Amino acid sequence: MIDLALFALLGLFFAMLFGARAKRRAAAAAQGEGLAVSCFLKHPARPNRWLWGRLDVTPGTTTWTAHTKAGAGLALPEGLRKVGERRPTLREAIKFNPRCRVLECASGEGELLLAVMPEDAEHVREALRRDWTR
Secondary structure (H helix, E strand, C coil), rough: HHHHHHHHHHHHHHHHHHHHHHHHHHHHCCCCCCCEEEHHHHHHHCCCCCEEEEEECCCCEEEEEECHHHHCCCCCCCCCCEEECCCCCCCHHHHHHCCCEEEEEECCCEECCCCCCCCCCCCCCCCCCCCHHH
C-alpha cells in the first residue's frame, strides 16, 4: 500500500515538474524570446530518413540544426509552409515518440515533415505561419 502512495507522489512530482517547464517555455515564447525545440525532420534531400535535430525558433527566423552527421549541411528550404498535421504512423512511432505530431510542410524543394512534441507544436506552427507571411 505504501508503494502505491509513493508512486502516486512521484507521479505528481513529475507532472508538476513538466507542467512548470511547459509554462516557462510558453511564457518565454510570449515575451519574444527564442526557443530550441527538439524534433525529427524528413527533408526532401533525404526523403527516406528521419533526421534528429533542433528547431531554433526566434522572433525573426526559424532554423534547423542537426544532432547527427547524417543531417549535417541540410537547412530548412525557403518558402516552407504547413499544409497538414497528423499523428505518426505505426512505423514512424517506432522511430520517435508516438505522442509527437507530424507537421506536413510544402516547399519549393518538395514535401518536408517535422515531428514535434504536442506541447511544442503550437510554437512551431506559429513560426511556420510567421515565416510564410514574410
